[in-house]
Amino acid sequence: MATKRKDKSRVVLKTGEVQRKDGTYQFSWQDSQMKRRFVYARTLDDLREKEKRIQKDKCDGIKTEARYTTIDKLFDLWANMKRGLKNNTFENYKYMYNTFVRPVIGSKRISTLKKSDIKKYYNYLVDERNLKPSTIDNIHTVLHQVLQIAVDDDFIRNNPSDNVLRELKKAHCFQSEKRRALTKPEQELFLNFLKTHPVYEHWYPVFAVMIGTGLRVGEVTGLRWCDIDMESGMIDVNHTLVYYDHRTEGSKSGCYFNVNTTKTPASMRQVPMLGFVKEAFEHEKQKQEDLGLHCEVTIDGYTDFIFINRFGQAQHQATLNKAIRRIIRDCNDEQFLHSDEPDVLLPHFSCHSLRHTFTTRMCEAGVNIKVIQDALGHSDISTTLNIYADVTKEMKAEEFKGLDSYFKV
Known part of the structure; x- marks a missing residue:
């Protein structure tokens, strides 16, 4: 008959349990991969608590490797x-x-x-x-x-x-920051300033297209002349241009452009041109011809981009947002030259605010929600509905402002 092993206190030890020379305890067992594993404790009671957890993990199918996986x-x-x-x-x-x-x-x-x-x-x-x-x-x-x-x-x-x-x-009472669309007066001020200011008039076409189409910034900067049909007045959105820091091994490191598929399959779409959008494309084409500008860059086989800088390179979001900040500053300065209390000033906004502005104008015009979804390339209509709800809430508040006089007796 096998002799039962005991610790220094004469307590019988179970299979796998050992009291070490320093008085602490060790339990060993084999995991599902037949690899021997060990746990340690200062007292036998603590060790057996650990054994219970190990047994429970076994029963629940929890792998032993979890103890060592970070x-x-x-x-x-x-x-x-x-x-x-x-x-x-x-x-x-x-x-x-x-x-x-x-x-x-x-x-x-x-x-x-x-x-x-x-x-x-x-x-x-x-x-x-x-x-x-x-x-x-x-x-x-x-x-x-x-x-x-x-x-x-x-x-x-x-x-x-x-x-x-x-x-x-x-x-922490986080509030999701809602992007604010430009109001009609703000939109008119913005576009008129671009049209008439000699320093900023070259920015008019790209920002007018953003406001009049609702395209994402990467969709706009990625547009090629072959993607627009001036006769039918349609814009074919079939890819997006992205600029980011590449860190993947095996690729060229640093920040540079790539052409990607659209954000979602629903973003592959055709968007009709409004009159002023068509004029903006024509204005851009004429400007490039007058200056002798043409696209000098090929990105993943794509070239002939519509919106290029003075070096013939593709535009990207950071450049456009920096331009918007300068335009806001100088436009508002000009407004203050005309009046100490201007009726309209440009708020802080970004390229994506122009997409939101397009959506707001569509909602204000009573355009069908499914048409808005298709034009924006939203895969989930709830995204469109959330914007629609915000816009209609603002419209309702505005309409109610003038109702007070009608109810007064």
Whole structure:
């Protein structure tokens, strides 16, 4: 009969249990890969609590490797498996992880990761790093997907990042910043200033096209002359131009352009030209002929871009937004020269605000919601409806302002 092993206190030890020379305890077992694993504890009671958790993990199908797997290792697995993302989006996700997650909690083992750890980490991003809600959204998108792999592969039972972002937004009273469209007077001031100002008139065509089509900035800058049909008055949106920092191994590093597919399949569309949009294209063509300008760049086989700079290179969003900031400054300065209290001033806005402006004018004109969705290239009509609801709310408030006199007795 085998002799039962005991510790120094004469307590019988179970299979796998050992008391070490320093008085601490060790438990060993084989995982599903037949690899021997070990856990340690100062007391036998603590060791047996750990054994219970190990046994529960076995019963629930949780893999032993989870005890040794870090968030960084899971991210590397996620990055190797991730497919279906545009390269610029993928590069942005990797940048977010490597900049904000890896240095802070990347080395943490997922087996010890709790919901409170994720909450504490997100609070750190808000309180100490002073990150904007949109940046934390991007970080959460990556981190949640990485931790979901751990759930799917039976490393952990639940995703500890579930609902944490929603709770964080409530706790910090985050308000999603709604993009403001230009009002009709602001739009008229903006376009008239561009038309008549000798320094900024060359910007009129590109911004007029943005306001009159609702195209995304990458769709506008990616337009080629062969994508527009002046006779039928149609614009064929079939690709987008992106400018970003390339970090992928095997590709040329640095910031440069690529041609991508449209944001979603619904973004592949044809948009009719309004009269002033057609005139803007004609104005751009005439200007380039007068100056002897022509496209000097080929990007992923695409060339003959409509909107180019003075060197014949493609325009990109940063340049356009910088131009808008200068236009706002000088336009408002000019308004103050004419009056101490101008009736209209240009607000702060960006290229994407012009897309929102187009949508607002469509809603104000009573255009069918499905037509608006198709023109904007929204894959989900709820996106269009949200904008429509905001616009109609503003219109209702404006209409009610004049009703008071009608109800007075």
